[in-house]
Amino acid sequence: MPRTRGRAPTGGRADALSREIIVGAAVALLDERGERGLTFRLLAKQLNTGPGALYWHVANKDELVALAADQVLGHAFAAVPRLEEGAGAGLRALAIAVFDALDRHPWAASHVTAPATLANALRLLDRIGTLVARTGLPAERHFAVSTAISYYITGVSAQIIAPRSALDSTTSRDAFLTQTAERWEELDPADYPFLTRTTTDLRDHDDRDQFTTGLDLLLNGLNTTADPRPPA
Amino acid sequence: MPRTRGRAPTGGRADALSREIIVGAAVALLDERGERGLTFRLLAKQLNTGPGALYWHVANKDELVALAADQVLGHAFAAVPRLEEGAGAGLRALAIAVFDALDRHPWAASHVTAPATLANALRLLDRIGTLVARTGLPAERHFAVSTAISYYITGVSAQIIAPRSALDSTTSRDAFLTQTAERWEELDPADYPFLTRTTTDLRDHDDRDQFTTGLDLLLNGLNTTADPRPPA
DNA sequence: ACCTGAACACCGTTCAAGT
């Protein structure tokens, strides 16, 4: 784990290289040009160095992208209050903060993975676990439930957000949905009874609402399990 | 959409090329050598042709991998009975069948995406929607709930399964979990109160149980919403 | 300890030319 040394000389890139600097530049490049736009050559050029230099700080491209995604995940914590009234409300706020963070960096969504090994993924799971522990759930279920929630947050966010990073400005989201809706309309209602009558919902749906719908279902199920007799 | 013509000459690859043949060979190659082992050159060689030939049948590598993943998704339908007693049981069986199908082809998990455009993804969502429609849920919620379930199935499966395709036989799952557990143990309990006391759960957990835990939470929440007064 | 940049061993994709 190398660290930045100090001082800033003059011209070009000032500081010495560091893992943080590299990851930061990678995030910027990914934001600008998408996953395929990130290249060791291009990244090196932007940092005024050669591609080989980067390999002293990161093992390979997979690690670099994973670190970049973890940095994006970290944005979520800034948006969420430290302590929340109830466990349910806290989990909901945390989940939505993660979704919003990934939504602003679509390339990152498919690269946050579990089980947690990177810094912010660790923080996230611990936060979830701590909130779950405040529920009435028996202790032996804490791990399974916490990871289930964590999987939902990152997995469903990836499903919802990742497709957006595929259609790079050539097609808009609206155009894509309209086109998909048309394909659904052309299906045989005998084979696809549900899809053929659901095309307007497809066209009009909001991604964030989709995320919270499933989230609330999940948290709802949590309450039921925690307290067998729901109030009134 | 070209189709296979007929007859089989002698020697080498017998039949004419077709999209189905190419996708089938791609699945085999992905199963054998993982995502990075799939190459147009290698695939072409196995089919006794040149790389350029493949481009007459598929647009590019992204499409090929998406088609391969969709074929794997199709395996799930073979494992699931046509009609299930209740909607809840049907959804559960369907979800687990998808998980198991993806579990046998880990590379595929991260490539099944929504909203559905490919054949088996369409079938899956329609099946889910049809089952959801049998619930007591108001019709205007069918789309949101169905896609939420669909997102859960594919998204959480991907989270759970995809990491496995990263550690290619060099490290076993057990070794990886043990190593991760050790990292958790070294964390400061003041910063990570949950993780530091949950390492044995991490080591002992079963992936499939993890999937069903969240699934049951979700379906549980569904029942609560569908019928405000749960029986007894 | 950290950086350089040429070189290696590949890729996906295109396209003129064939049948």
Added chain:
DNA sequence: ACCTGAACACCGTTCAAGT
């Protein structure tokens, strides 16, 4: 209509050599 295979324009990664 479908296939061939050489060629183009890249990649990630390594590594001897520098400071």
